[in-house]
Amino acid sequence: MRNSTRSQVDPFIVMDVMEAARQAEEAGRHIIHMxxxxxxTGAPKVAMEALSKSLLSDALGYTVALGLPALRRRIAQLYGEWYNVDLNxxxxxxxxxxxxxxxxxxxxLFDSGDRVGIGAPGYPSYRQILSALGLVPVDVQTAPENRLQPVAADLEGLDLAGLxxxxxxxxTGTMLDHAAMGALVEAARVQGxxxxxxxxxxxxxxxxxxxxxLELTDDCYVINSFSKYFSMTGWRVGWMVVPEDQVRVVERIAQNMFICAPHASQVAALAAMECKDELQDNLAVYAQNRKLMLEGLPAAGFTKIAPPDGAFYVYADVSDLTDDSRAFASEILEHAGVAVTPGLDFDPERGATTLRFSYARSTADIEEGLERLRNFMATRG
Ligand SMILES: Cc1ncc(COP(=O)(O)O)c(C=O)c1O
Incomplete structure (x- = not known):
């Protein structure tokens, strides 16, 4: 059967790493997953309790396309709590x-053929989803001095329909502060x-x-999720904040594309928003892991790293060690028993000389992983 040209998107290279790690584990090896x-961690305990109650009392059929009203209200409240933003x-x-x-x-937002700017390095699926929808992903090559975030000057002449x-x-885990985010909002506005x-x-x-x-403008789409801070990846629930006059446009598409987000997950997500203590405990583990990584990676020989402001990744420039990050990641998996992600997933141009290390797992795993990396690099010479 023939396929569309739109469907010819690239695979996630990290999936190949995960498969190689799985095979190694099947063969009896112990692998540290970075x-x-x-x-x-799983979903917060109280979220699971809330869901188990509603499993007994509720048919959990479709919700309305925009989501459970109580969840939408609670998410709006979060903007008050986190940013002091009053959100409808x-x-x-x-x-x-x-x-x-x-x-x-x-x-x-976009019509076929529209050009949408994305930072490189960046999350790989942006590019693939844009392509699959017949849109044109435009890589904005970011600079180390800008901590690998796009800046307004990078957008000049790109003729973008979206950023x-x-x-x-x-x-990278790097963040945009008010001024940097504001400059990008303005640069996008100027280009339309x-x-x-x-x-x-x-x-x-x-x-x-x-x-x-939303601290800078209401004229934007903000996307967020319960996958990371709320520790609910597999539940497939997230959210979007859009300008008031866009709600109906998105609602019609949502009704037709998905009907709704999974009802059970919405129930759990609502309860998860009250689990601050457990979630902050998870954060404390990441903070400890980050500290270990920032000491342990340079000690192992991965010296070209920048401290991440957030998330749970360290992105390392390994150009002094390899020009083939994919082969290097395989070598690390084979000899050190540590799975890491080659940068090519995030940056097709420069990713051959970068690796991403995740520190989302337990501190014991991070300690063991760093020790293995140190030993491996010492033998590599
Ligand atoms: C930057 C970024 N955005 C979006 C996603 C997708 O997350 P989800 O669909 O689970 O909300 C990920 C997943 O890793 C990500 O790293």
Whole structure:
């Protein structure tokens, strides 16, 4: 059967690493997972209790397309708690993960062939989803001196219909402060480009609070998720905040594309929002892991790293060690028993000389992983 040209998107290279790690484990080896982009913890306990109660009392059929009203209200309240932003709950749309929000936002905002700017390095699926929708991803090559975040000057002459930024970003963990975010919002406005802010790692910050685009403008789409801070990756629930006059546009697409986000997950997500203590405990583990990584990676020989502001990744420039990050990641897996992600997933141009290390797992795993990396690099010479 023939396929569309739109469907010819690239695979996630990290999935190949995960498969190689799985095979090694099947063969009896113990692997430390520094490739995964998800918490090792499950959903907060109170969220599971809330769900088990509603399993007995509720048919959990479709919800309305925009999501459970109580959840939309509670998400709006979070903007008051986190950023002191007064948000109308009508602007909140519950989505099947932030991945569902990308489909909705790109479909609502852009026409086939429109050019959408994304930072390189960046989360790989932006590019693939845009391509699959017949849109044109435009890599904005970011600079180390800008901590691998796009700046307004990078956008000149790009003729964009949209700009998607992420703060904290994957794979770097770097953030945009008020001034940097404001300059990008303004640069997008001048080009007539719609501004989309991926805020999925908010809540996972170590030095300063992350800035939401909503602190700077209401004329934007903000995307977030229960996957990371709320530790609910597999539940497939996220959200989007859109301008008031965009709600109905997105609602019609959501009704047709998904009907709704999973009802059970929405129930659990609502309860998860009251589990601050447990979630802050998870954050304390990441903070400890981050500290270990910032000491342990340079000690092992990965010296070209920048401290991440948020998320749970360290992005290392390994150009002094390899020009083939994929082969290097395989070598590390084989000889050190540590799975890491080659940068090519995040940056097709420069990723051959970068690696991403995740520290989302337990501190004991991070300690063991760093020790293995140190021994491996010592024998590599
Ligand atoms: C920057 C970024 N955005 C979005 C996603 C997708 O997350 P989800 O669909 O689970 O909400 C991820 C997943 O790792 C990510 O790193």
């Amino acid at each position: 490739e995964v982009g998800q918490p090792g 709950p009508d602007r909140v749309i519950v989505t099947p993960g932030s991945s569902g929000a990308f489909l909705l936002s790109f479909t609502a 998607l930024v992420a703060s904290p970003a994957n794979p 480009a719609s501004f989309i802010s991926d805020e999925i790692y908010h809540g996972l910050e170590y030095e300063a609070k992350a800035v939401t685009a």
